[in-house]
Amino acid sequence: MNILVLGSGGREYALAWKISQSKLVDKLYIAPGNAGTNSLGENLNINIADFNIVKETVLSRDINMVVVGPEQPLVDGIVDFFKNDEMLKNVNIIGPDKKGAQLEGSKAFAKAFMEKYNIPTASCFTVTSSNLEEGLNYLTTQKSPYVLKADGLAAGKGVLIIDSLEEAQNELKDMLSGKFGSASAKVVIETFLKGIEVSMFVLTDGEHYVVLPEAKDYKRIGDGDTGLNTGGMGAVSPVPFVTPEFVEKVETRIIKPTIQGLKEENIDYKGFIFIGLMNVDGDPYVIEYNVRMGDPETEGVMTRIDSDLLELLDACAKGKLNEVDYQTSKNTSVTVMLVSGGYPEDYKKGMVMTGFEELDADCIIAHAGTKLNDKGEVVTSGGRVIAVTAHGNNIEEARNKAYKNAEKIKFEGVNYRHDIGLDLMKF
Ligand code: AMP
Ligand code: GLY
Numbered sequence: 001m002n003i004l005v006l007g008s009g010g011r012e013y014a015l016a017w018k019i020s021q022s023k024l025v026d027k028l029y030i031a032p033g034n035a036g037t038n039s040l041g042e043n044l045n046i047n048i049a050d051f052n053i054v055k056e057t058v059l060s061r062d063i064n065m066v067v068v069g070p071e072q073p074l075v076d077g078i079v080d081f082f083k084n085d086e087m088l089k090n091v092n093i094i095g096p097d098k099k100g101a102q103l104e105g106s107k108a109f110a111k112a113f114m115e116k117y118n119i120p121t122a123s124c125f126t127v128t129s130s131n132l133e134e135g136l137n138y139l140t141t142q143k144s145p146y147v148l149k150a151d152g153l154a155a156g157k158g159v160l161i162i163d164s165l166e167e168a169q170n171e172l173k174d175m176l177s178g179k180f181g182s183a184s185a186k187v188v189i190e191t192f193l194k195g196i197e198v199s200m201f202v203l204t205d206g207e208h209y210v211v212l213p214e215a216k217d218y219k220r221i222g223d224g225d226t227g228l229n230t231g232g233m234g235a236v237s238p239v240p241f242v243t244p245e246f247v248e249k250v251e252t253r254i255i256k257p258t259i260q261g262l263k264e265e266n267i268d269y270k271g272f273i274f275i276g277l278m279n280v281d282g283d284p285y286v287i288e289y290n291v292r293m294g295d296p297e298t299e300g301v302m303t304r305i306d307s308d309l310l311e312l313l314d315a316c317a318k319g320k321l322n323e324v325d326y327q328t329s330k331n332t333s334v335t336v337m338l339v340s341g342g343y344p345e346d347y348k349k350g351m352v353m354t355g356f357e358e359l360d361a362d363c364i365i366a367h368a369g370t371k372l373n374d375k376g377e378v379v380t381s382g383g384r385v386i387a388v389t390a391h392g393n394n395i396e397e398a399r400n401k402a403y404k405n406a407e408k409i410k411f412e413g414v415n416y417r418h419d420i421g422l423d424l425m426k427f
Pocket of ligand 1: 122
């Protein structure tokens, strides 16, 4: 099979890394990819937001399957574009249709879906400029901290958690007046859930599913969960509090009703579902759905899947996920994300990276914001630059190896968290 992975980050590197090991892959393309994906397959420097260009690429390279990494093309309807095009009818595409992508693209849609299908989540109230007064009153019925979410995609910045009622009321007004552009023309006010977060991943063909390894993500920039929110600074998989009993609750209360709901809504969903969960005293509540894999979770999760990913994706596309042999590793993976100094605010690009040849053979690096410069050197080209993953029999072993290798990669201004996994060692 010829495969095209869409995207350019660490998540796409990890997907391509795993696909490149498949016995079913003939030619692997990544568009646009990064400095690392080029050694897993062939990078194609195309604009993936232009679906006609994607179509031309798929047809001219005889591509059999497209794996969509990021959410934006899904929210923009790339799956519908493929399904509705005579020439692309026989090309499989992994991801939900445009309506299904609303699970991530609209918080209000996701909340209404969860309410309709009785899926545990925080209670909420949706506000637009036409019911602002009701929204301000609703806030007075809530306890601090107050959770305000922009309805639409806001590059991970659209959620505010605020201690003071007055400030929350002011923020609500600001959001409705365009603080996050059109993404916050609608705002969801949610009850605050107290607990520990975990990212669960499901691959579904719309009928059957497999639960992929779960992971814990570290969102803040600083050690001890301090400072600004980022896209994710590291990950650990598996997560010690995700016991078989907890997974059973997630399957019964969340995954099965979600898939049932997708069917009842006539949503065509053959792809990944990322369920952001809060573990509240042993009970799972959905914080958010994403219609793609997580980043940096994927960089760890892919290293813990023993089965052939392409076999899984092919079965997914054919509606036969119930027939696959699916095995995961018992090892623990720890992923440390190396970022540019200044990230998640302003940072420099183009810093030359060194140290790759000193890495241990069993440590896995996933390029994220990297590219090759004119001299063929690997240089930084983004905030999150490269993810270092190592395995061990437990978190401590995996942590030690991951950090030993993370220290070897050098570039001006390099920064990373030193406490990935530390909080989980007490479980
Ligand atoms: P989201 O984009 O919905 O994942 O929200 C971003 C982050 O805000 C989440 O990862 C949580 O840490 C936090 N968060 C969102 N909703 C809630 C909630 N209802 N209670 C507590 N924390 C929340
Ligand atoms: N790591 C969180 C996300 O991918 O949204």
